[in-house]
Amino acid sequence: MEHVRPTELIQLAAGELGAESRARVLQHLETCAACGRAFEQQRRLHAVLDAWNAVPPGIDLVAGLERKLENRSQIILRPFWGSAAQAGRVAAAVLLGVGLGYGAARALTPGSQPAPTPPVIAQADTPSSAESPVDVLADPSPAGLYAALLDMTAPADDEEGQS
Amino acid sequence: MPADPQVSDHELMARTATGDREAFATLVRRHQQAILALAYRFLGRWDLAEDIGQETFLRIWSGAKRYEPRAEFRTWLYRVVANLCWDQRRRRASAPLSIVDDCLDRCGDAALPSERNELADRVRRAIAELPDRQRLALVLHRYDGLSHQAIAEITGWSSAAVESCLVRAYEHLRNSLAAKDLG
Numbered sequence: 349m350e351h352v353r354p355t356e357l358i359q360l361a362a363g364e365l366g367a368e369s370r371a372r373v374l375q376h377l378e379t380c381a382a383c384g385r386a387f388e389q390q391r392r393l394h395a396v397l398d399a400w401n402a403v404p405p406g407i408d409l410v411a412g413l414e415r416k417l418e419n420r421s422q423i424i425l426r427p428f429w430g431s432a433a434q435a436g437r438v439a440a441a442v443l444l445g446v447g448l449g450y451g452a453a454r455a456l457t458p459g460s461q462p463a464p465t466p467p468v469i470a471q472a473d474t475p476s477s478a479e480s481p482v483d484v485l486a487d488p489s490p491a492g493l494y495a496a497l498l499d500m501t502a503p504a505d506d507e508e509g510q511s
Numbered sequence: 512m513p514a515d516p517q518v519s520d521h522e523l524m525a526r527t528a529t530g531d532r533e534a535f536a537t538l539v540r541r542h543q544q545a546i547l548a549l550a551y552r553f554l555g556r557w558d559l560a561e562d563i564g565q566e567t568f569l570r571i572w573s574g575a576k577r578y579e580p581r582a583e584f585r586t587w588l589y590r591v592v593a594n595l596c597w598d599q600r601r602r603r604a605s606a607p608l609s610i611v612d613d614c615l616d617r618c619g620d621a622a623l624p625s626e627r628n629e630l631a632d633r634v635r636r637a638i639a640e641l642p643d644r645q646r647l648a649l650v651l652h653r654y655d656g657l658s659h660q661a662i663a664e665i666t667g668w669s670s671a672a673v674e675s676c677l678v679r680a681y682e683h684l685r686n687s688l689a690a691k692d693l694g
Contacts, residue, residue, distance in 0.1 A: 355659075355674040358681055364658050393685055397653050399627055400634040404547040405557060409564050410536050416569060417532070 352376050352383045361390040520584035528575040535575075539568050542585070545655065546592055552650040553596045555639050563595045582664065589655070589665045593647060600643050637687045644668075645680035652677055 352360075352373050359365045360373050377384045518537070526534035546567055550560035570591055578587070638646060651657045651665065662673045 354678045358677055362652065389685060390681065393681060394653065396630065396688060397634055399630040401631065402548045402551050404544055407547055407561050409543045409568060410539050412565055413539060413568055417572065
């Protein structure tokens with residue numbers, strides 16, 4: 349005689365067996381003491397397991413989910429403004445870095461120093477029109493030009509003394 | 512406008528896909544107890560169960576537009592929960608299932624006789640000792656009333672694997688629970 353499979357006993361105790369299978373198993377249980385005992389144990393086990401009635405201790409997920417969805421929607425709206433501000437900060441930092449780097453490079457590289465200003469003595473050799481004894485613009489005649497030329501080629505008194 | 516409690520899960524999902532939060536809230540209230548109990552029985556802690564519940568429904572909200580009502584909604588929902596529970600256990604694979612002793616204060620029914628609370632505690636501990644696969648199959652079968660076929664759909668295991676898990680789980684419990692518990 350073939351015994352009932354354990355899985356069928358489980359299904360019978362859980363009320364899962366179809367009508368045909370159920371009738372077959374029940375018929376077997378009437379004549380097989382071993383399977384009858386196994387089924388009774390399974391039935392009692394189910395009843396014992398039902399003693400553990402896990403009731404959530406006042407947890408309501410709705411409020412928490414509402415908050416999370418609200419936060420998500422704010423995050424979805426935020427990127428444009430958030431990224432614009434972020435991009436501004438990054439651009440400012442880059443510009444500052446480039447500026448500092450450029451300045452430092454110029455200060456440390458000899459070839460890139462600014463051209464030296466002409467010596468002051470060269471300016472002293474070229475008298476301004478206000479200091480010139482002959483005002484060319486005031487006397488543009490050949491005589492005036494000649495006088496101006498003589499004045500420019502004549503050595504100064506202090507140069508004479510030095511030589 | 513509050514959703515009609517008689518509206519089907521599929522209809523609520525269709526409305527959730529359009530961003531209807533009332534429909535979503537109705538869906539959450541309808542299923543949260545079962546989800547929390549399932550996660551708690553599998554993970555052994557209410558705080559973890561609450562996290563799983565939150566994450567499950569956030570995924571439901573995010574995936575509502577892709578939802579296709581081919582199977583029963585509950586099967587789809589339980590699949591999400593089972594996957595999250597499974598991930599949670601994998602992350603803590605080396606750790607034994609936590610048996611939190613404040614459980615009886617929180618989940619036990621104070622109105623029940625203490626003998627029944629003691630029995631509930633023994634059952635809880637016996638189930639916590641089961642290997643993960645057996646425990647998941649047993650919880651889905653015994654406490655959520657799901658058939659072998661439904662468990663196979665939820666877990667992605669073959670029917671034979673589900674049967675095997677259940678037979679071994681019940682056998683383990685028969686052996687671990689004291690003879691007096693089984694009468």
